[in-house]
Amino acid sequence: MLSMDIKPETPWDGTPDISARIVVAITRVSSVLRAGMWEFATAQNLNPAQADILQLLRGRTHGVRLSWLATQLSVSPASASDSVTALVSKGLVRKDRAEDDRRASALWLTEQGRALAERQAGALGFADDAAAALDRQVQENLLVGLFKLIGELQKSERFPALRACLSCRYFEANAFPGSPAPHHCALVKAPLPIAFLRIDCAEQEPADPVTERRNWAAFA
Ligand code: SF4
Known part of the structure; x- marks a missing residue:
């Protein structure tokens, strides 16, 4: 007979926590996406850092600073500079005076760089197809879950800034509480359903840090 404080063994006792399995699943998905991206990059004679820079510059009409690129890539400014120099010499990136500080x-993509970055993004079409094949509600739940996870990661300050709605000065959290579109975009002047929250919006302008933290907290 078992004593009261000894729990019976079950076949699932050795199963890692859900949190651990989430991390493993994301890591595996990330590896597959990276492999797909690098396969394309290698064929184009780009190294991984150069390929990442093309994607970071993609869709940005305002030039970005080298220091920002280095932060996004989690590398030193000197290392980011080497990659940028190589991309400039390939005619894929151009360097010019910043619009907000002469x-x-x-840095901007050239026309050639933009075309290559678009084709590069298309190399992940297989992953987009897989996500699109999920039930619509599953897609929304997954998106919300990923936003919440990113919000938690941002508390550790390991996560570089995103051009996401929740970090945007135009985002008005819970402007219509309880409604199917609870948030509001003051740029577009329209209610913003959760399913339309953006993770990389070209029009995004950073909110002040206090508002940004409050937005992510309200969302969590
Ligand atoms: S849609 Fe774009 S501009 Fe509007 S709140 Fe989201 S990030 Fe900001």
Whole structure:
């Protein structure tokens, strides 16, 4: 007979926590996506850092600073600079004076770079197809779950800034509480359903840090 404080063994006792399995699942998905991206990049004679820079510059009409790129890539400014120099010499990136500070320089994709970045993004079409094949409600739940996970990761300050709605100065959290479209975009001047929250919006402008933290907290 078992004593009261000894739990019976079950076949599932050795199963890792759900949190651990979430991390493993994301890691595996990320590896597959990286492999798909690098396969394309290698065929184009780009190294992984150069391929990542093309994607970071993609869809940005305002030039970005080298320091921002380095933060996004989690590398030193010197290392980011080497990759940018290679991309400039390939005619894929151009360096010019920053629009908001003429003494500083900023980086843009050239036409050739833009075309290559678009084709590169298309290399992940297989993953987009897989996500699109999920039931619509599952897609929404997954999106919300990923936003919440990113919000938690941001508390550890390991997550680089995103051009996401929740970090945007135009985002008005819970402007219509309880409604199917509870949030509001002050740029578009329209209610914003959760399913339409963006993770990388070209029009995004950073909110002040206090508002940003409040938005992510309200969403969680
Ligand atoms: S849609 Fe774009 S501009 Fe509007 S709140 Fe989201 S990130 Fe900001």
